[in-house]
Amino acid sequence: MEKSKKTDMMFIASINDDLLQNILQRLPAKPFAFASCVNRSWNIVCNHILSRPKMVSAFSRNTDQLEAVEEALDKALSEPIRPDFVIANITCGNMDVTLSLITKRVGTRVPVIVSIVEGVLGKEACNDKAGEVKQNDQGMHISPTFAILLTIGYLPGIKADVIPVIQAKEESEAMIGDKFVMDIRNFVSAVSDHAAPPCLMLFGEDTHATEPIIRKLDYAMPAETIIVGNQKGEFLHKRANELTTVQLHKDESRVLAGLIFARDRHRPIQAGRTQFHTAISRGMSSVDLRYKVANAIVCLPRWPATLTTAKRIGEAEVLNGEQILDDIEASLLVNPLWEADPYIGVIKRRKYSVGLEEKPKIIASLVFHQVTGADEQYLTVKGAGIKTGDHFQVYIPDVKVAEASLNAVSSQLRNLMSKPNQQEVVGGFVFADTGRGDAFFGRPNADSSPFLENFPELRFGGVFCDGEIGRGLFVEEEEEETSSQRCLHVVSSVYLIVSYACS
Template identity: 35%
Template sequence: MAEQLSGERMSGFSLVDEKIVKNILSRLPALTFANAACVNKCWYKICSQILKRPKLASALSLNPSLHDAVKEVIEQVLSEPIRPHFAIACISKEFNLKVTHGLIIEKLGSRIPIITNVSSGIIGVDGIANELVEKKWETTSGPNIQESDTAETGLVLLVGFLPGLKIGTIPLFQPIQEPNTMVENFVMNILNYTAAVSDCAAPVGIIMFGDKTTDMKPIVAKMDCAIPEETIIVGDASADFIFRTGDNSLNQLLHSCCFQAVALVFARDRYKPEGLGEIQFHVTKSTGVLPFGPNLEAVGVVLRDSERSCLIARLEGHNSIIASGAILNEIEQQFREEDMFADLFIGVTKETQRTSDSGILTPGKSLYFYKVIGRGEYYFTVNGIGIKPGDSFLFYQSDSDTASSSCDNAFNKLLALKAELKSKNHFRLSNLADKDDKEEVLGGFIFSCYDRDQSFIEESFGDSYPFCDIFPTAPVAGLFCRGEIGRGPKSLMNEEYDDETCPRCCVHVYSTIYLVMSYLPPPLEGQSP
């Protein structure tokens, strides 16, 4: 009798219109949705249709309890159907890094790449209040603790379901000797991973985190030279991170090895299922530094220690050594008279080579920023090493007007991108009834300089608005850091130079980097790709 009744119920439910079943299943939380997909072949097919399209989900919590904060963001990102392929978590230093990482692995599983990073602040939408949050933490906060009622705490989580892409974590090991060889191996491992899973020579995008004790400028410069410009590279150059690969290939080494960086590599899947569209990465930036003064040349460079360099300089084309200390004193006096504060940097230009999109090496120039931290009568001191006699440079200052104008430029770049994506999607979906339900942008990630506070930008959410105003419903996560990695086509990076040999910067200062992930549906039958 029970079997007969069960059969009657199943028969009755099976008569429900497939669109209604699809509507019901699409509203289920991720875990319940996964269970529903196992009920029968019909439901599995419907669930596969629902999850055919790529998806990002993000959530932020300011709960002072670590366990409650993790619970809140996990529940939020898994509140709708999604099958995570990767996860990135950014936390305050008051949360224990290893404990947080373990809790996230426990909730999301150990089969996906997961990176957990201690940041100087977070950006995202608070799942409880449903409000955009830009939260920075004091750098002098207390010891690393698990629970606190008074400490500044927070967590933002981004998870992604990206069918059509293969996602892998490639670490840069701490070198015992021959650091250049380790960096070259790191770059080759990225390219070899791409070649193993894709028919493309280079990945679509890379999100990377560099250890805060490591100078990421030469590392990213190597990547810039070896990896074609079509690959978007973004990240945090001042991170404190821990990661899991997802395939257990390196997980046994995580507790015994030190790492200078980790790259989350996104490569096109060689065996992408038919009927899938194309996931695209886009990047633009807002800069906050302004060059001034004549071109200078380093005449002598003395290392103060492993982190600082002293420079003696002259005007390019002249022989006389300039009185660097007096010049810097005059600059600071001018700042005081104008009642303004500015950090000083030098932008050093170096000759290099780059790999074009066609795989050909071409000459180029790279720009490296070093913060000015001291001076003598005929020399000045910068934070960083790697400058050589003969290198040319300019002075730069942090400038709020430049940042505000550059934010507007980034807004316009993203606005043009939105129009372009909308046009492409409309063309490809012109004959589909549900075309209006398709969002072009999957979501985004923001890397912003910690020092770009409200007094610098002079408005609330000044760093987030270019993305959040244009894509208000798209998931977004972000962090504040002290070294923003960003590289992409010059047309999007607000670096529109006619001369391809003009210097290109990949590790920025006083900047905000905007990563946008979009989805272009497959062309309809008879349409050109």
């Protein structure tokens, strides 16, 4: 027996590095991790295999939650990877159970975000085919079915962690927004020589507090920082090296969680560089109707709404809700585009600052509010934050605009790959409005098409959400909006692309 063991050890030792790499790179994540600990030579080969970043997604539509989570984990961990972060998006079910199963497989050192979303898209774990699952396609009276999208990332040269926004009863939105910005800056300064993170992925709760915090981030972070995410939903989080999730006190509530990516100051000089990019497929067209808010009354139950009257630009008459809606309907009769509720795009000029900054800056941003009703007094729209004197224009969902915009995104991705530094796309994620999908486009996998057309082998993923967040260098604003920032979108798809460029 001893002789047999010695013979086996001699055989293993005699394997050259090329053959060893060919064997090790076929292993699933857990056996690969064990192999990297065999000896120094094997560890060097394993490190070479993992010299490039990797971001893999897999989704399961298995209706049994436990089986679905394991199925997605098995697929995502079927190749060598050392998880730096995990994102789990589920359509319903128990977030604690999902988080527990993930932590059991990847360990307690890995930051994890679990969120409940309106739907998922990507490549299915069972067959690698593109597909999507949306809750609102099930119908209002049908119980939601479980589906999960799991995304695991390994990004050498990048430090990742989750930073939450927890609001106590006595804390204002301004206070928690300032604290969130400072927490991000403190994390970045602790691990990086850079002043700001290259990318933030945000997951919010269904609360009106998320919008001002996101706008605070938009103001506080430099233009180079990409910000993407889902504004509304539910989430749980576990920070790196935490054993369990943080237990909230009775007067605290979750508002937002950010997965923060910072450049590691200890990244080897010779190593390649992970880069983040965004592109946005818009899905609305403007109607030539422009107004100035004459009066705005904000209602603040769990889902805030605003009652408003308005004047046409250049006119003195104050219009009530029915008159404004009549204007919109008359315009759509002349140029019918889509049978859906219209939106108003409000130009909000607000003062922003962080902490004790002496001179707040005035920032103009375009914010969309869906029209939900009208009467002889007011036009009713979703959301808060509209003030007397704000200007707005009417917008409607438009599939033709969305199709053209998808083609533009696909072209942007092709241009990214044609740059002289030979970037390799290693991961992708989509935040798509829940109003999009198969029913909106009349064809399957439209929101996945930029990835499918340009990177057919990429294991991308995405979610359908109610309030997609997107800001970045690829964003091209429409001509009439060039003077206004836009970080929150509707009827759009926000694409995060992770690439790798050799030094």
